[in-house]
Amino acid sequence: MLSSTKPETAEPGYLQGDSNVRRRQTVARVGRGVLFLSLVLGLVALITLFVDVFDKLGGYAVYSFRVDPLTITPSRPLEELSREELLALIEQHVPEEAKALIPEDYGAPLEELSDEDLVNILYNEVPSPETLTAKPLEALTKEELIDVLQRNLTDVRFQTLNAEQPFEQMSREALIELIETEVLQESVARQWTLFESIFNRDAIIAEIEREYPGSDYEFKWWLTWRFLTSEQTTRPETTGIRPALLGSLFVVTLSILIAVPLGVSAGIYLEEFAGKSRLGAIIQTNIYNLAGVPSIIYGMLGLAVFARALRDFTTGAAFGVPDPPPNGRTIITAAMTMALLILPLIIVNTQEAIRAVPQSLRDAALAVGATKWETVWHHVLPVAAPGILTGTILATARALGETAPLIVVGAAAFVTLDPSGIFSSYTVVPIQIYTWTALPEQIFTRVASAAVIVLLVTVLLINLSAIILRNRLRKQI
Amino acid sequence: MVEVRLTLPSQSPAPATDGSALPVKMVLENVSVYYGTFRALADVTMPVYENHITAIIGPSGCGKSTLIRTLNRMNDTVEGARVTGKVLLDGEDIYASDVDPAIVRRRVGMVFQKPNPFPKSIFENIAFGIWLYNKRISRSELSDRVEMALKRAALWDEVKDKLKELGTSLSGGQQQRLCIARAIAIEPEVLLLDEPASALDPISTAKIEELMLDLKRDYTIVIVTHNMQQAARISDYTAMMMMRPDRAGELIEFDRTETIFTNPKDRRTADYVSGRFG
Amino acid sequence: MVSVGLSEEQRTELGARRTQRLSLRRRPRSGEAIIRAMLLGSGLLSIFTTVGIVVVLVNDALAFFLHPGVTLIKFFTDTVWAPEFERYGILPLATATFITSLIALSIAVPIGLSAAIFLSEYASPRARGYLKPILEMLAAIPTVVYGYFAVTFMTPLLRSIFGADVVDFYNMASAGIVMGFMIIPLVASVSEDALAAVPRALREAALGLGATQLETSLRVVVPAATSGIAASIILAISRAFGETMIVLLAAGAGPNFTLNPFKAAETITGHIARISTGDISQEGMDFYSIFALGLVLFLVTLLLNLISRWFVKRFREVY
Ligand SMILES: Nc1ncnc2c1ncn2[C@@H]1O[C@H](COP(=O)(O)OP(=O)(O)OP(=O)(O)O)[C@@H](O)[C@H]1O
């Protein structure tokens, strides 16, 4: 690691100098260590961030039901039960102290009471007597399960679910799960983090059995296929990210479609046509300054121009689109705002790519009688294309992760519908992360962690591909 | 300082030392070139005779490339470059304001010092120039003309089976001949070559020299070279350039190649061609 | 070697093609003129964007300042921002912006700069080849993720260290520290560029005089790259002032005039974002006031960027 020129061989006569050299060498070694440490510190920060996100992504979760499952399953009225069955229920469910008091309260020992009295005992001494005879969900047949769904869901919801996947074709387990989420509103009462769950497994399970006896618990991951493909709801257990994924796809694609032609054109103009003109210099300086403008300012520009001044156009009202979203909060508003934001990035990258094309190539084309534009179009751009592509990829990643400007132009509304066109309202993945993280219920940060992973992995993969592409290009040149 | 001035009535047969009158293809009249404020070429006046080879020789940095690039307005591409004086092509000033530089380059083709094929297929390298001014050309005619250009550049046999391969995948000598083929494919009237053989081995160089002697019948050729033997072997006329103390290049002698090499009027020319100079 | 001359027939053909010699005159190339105009237009769009930003901010900020009761002096000196009481003092928002940025810089500058020195002066080219892309990746992480990190990791950490009664749930320290992490790659990569541009000869001269690598780095290379490093720091300040998501999530959701970093306080950007999150009407003082704040933010960051570019230019002139 460290290649130090060693001071060990100092001569006695230079004792003074020797100690000085030694001191300097020590300082040098320590200094190097400090410098290295700060680099490591930076990396540790990055790793901590990832670890933190993963830590929230899964872990043991205890569930509680908002609705008691036994209240929704078929049960027999207590009056219809036989004497033996009633006695068994009392034996099982009536607390010992209450049992001890029965002769006093009812005037006779249990065995001598009438069936009617037995029923009364159950009604009086058990918290929810009507559930006593209810069958647990697990014991129901498929038909009974479907019946439970039908009785407890609204007709519309029932039809929708049935249309998504016909109940007849579902397994019993799947039906039970569906009842748990849809009817019982199963919710996470408490969840431990991933690392706790891995390293403290036994303690957690012991605690669950002590504090939440009889409750369901499992190792729950938040990033699931269902999460990716479901729409947004108000409950962490059922909410999903599909509209946001589609929203991101719409906004980013559209902004790239707007920004790339404009940015590449501007880059070509600056590199090939502006020369040393004053106008070119002004535009160039301006682009560097735009690149440093805080992204939220772009949001304000979008808010004032696209969402307010041009509202009739950005909501489609001018084109007769019915039910325009309020305040111009549409995909096209977001995309145009984002396009302006990534424009400087694309221009600068295009310029760099064009500058890397050797002059000899332009000379070759010009020397056979091509005009300036023919040279650029047929020879410069194809060679610069991979570089421009790199810039575009980086811009895509940027657009995907930008949040603040979209908050300002108004993406933060609660959106459950998939975007259907450029005039629909929308939400995007980073906005979802923001919303979920900002909610007071802690459990939503677990939901947010799943969205963070989705965003982070996408953005980093996109960036990685840009870096690889660029390194390849460097090698070629 | 000796100043060589050829006063030439444009378009008229030039006075040649052997007494015969030759048609003039191009004429430079008091041409100076500036790069920004730096004057790289000072007051050059010389003719370029039709269907002859004119060699430009001189020490490095004396402005040979600058001179040859004024003949097809390639200097336009250099930021801050400025040309004064007149350059006539068949009597017309190619620097006149209403002249299209692209068409000048169409009529005055150029081959550069370093081979610069397009990073495209061999076929496309040649076809691009042809197609540019004849966009409705049929595929078969295009193929014919590509083939002819490659044959004339003595490259056909080597590449006829791999026309789809990249031009940049050829060897250095082959690339340079590809560039020559590209230049003659557009059938210019004048062909400019800036040290076309400087980076090549003797065999490739010999091929290119032979090619030029052959092309001479149909083209007017101007060639910059550092190689005295090459100039002596192939050229009919030679322009000798030198750098003035202020680093501006000037033409010190222009004459038949024989005369330049056997009986130069200027001492510096004699020193240079005999290798006694720099 | 046989090269192919032209047959007589081909020669006549060539001659014929040449007799219809191309005229040197310019031909009308209208398509090309249109393309040129479009390219120029795209270039000008960036100017329009800037003009648009200025016009939009000034226009609505003007509506704010022309409101009775609002004056420039009060705007810059009042320590209360409470629109419901018609008090619009930027100070609480500005101090919060300032404190979070200060915390961020005090983390990002030493670490980023040290990392840059290590990368440029000590790391082998191979190691640099791996480390630089990692820095770039760090820079590519969306800021909302950093915001998430601040809320779910940094805040609980600070509260467990200093006590939940000392550290508010929303606090400037957490936002500032995480913002510092976010800015490290910016400082590191811009400074590294500056250090790498210092000529080798300078280093070799110092090493030749018997200086250690550290002395060479700190006493020779770093001073030589001062302008570039200054540029990176100023750029970092500008980035910190303009950063929104981290402070919006972690610093606090209400203006609060305090210098205590463990207290909640809203920054300028945080306030703009929060106000525009709700379904606010696109008229009225709430709406106009955020444009006044935006204008201040824009002017300050613009100034910082200009200074930073001036440093970069000066640096380029030296080498
Ligand atoms: N693009 C340019 N900008 C500024 N100065 C230039 C440019 N091109 C050439 N020069 C200068 O003009 C002078 C002549 O250059 P030129 O390339 O014409 O010389 P040359 O005779 O072709 O040299 P060589 O034999 O080395 O090719 C040189 O001093 C050179 O530095």
Ligand SMILES: [Mg+2]
């Ligand atoms: Mg030259």
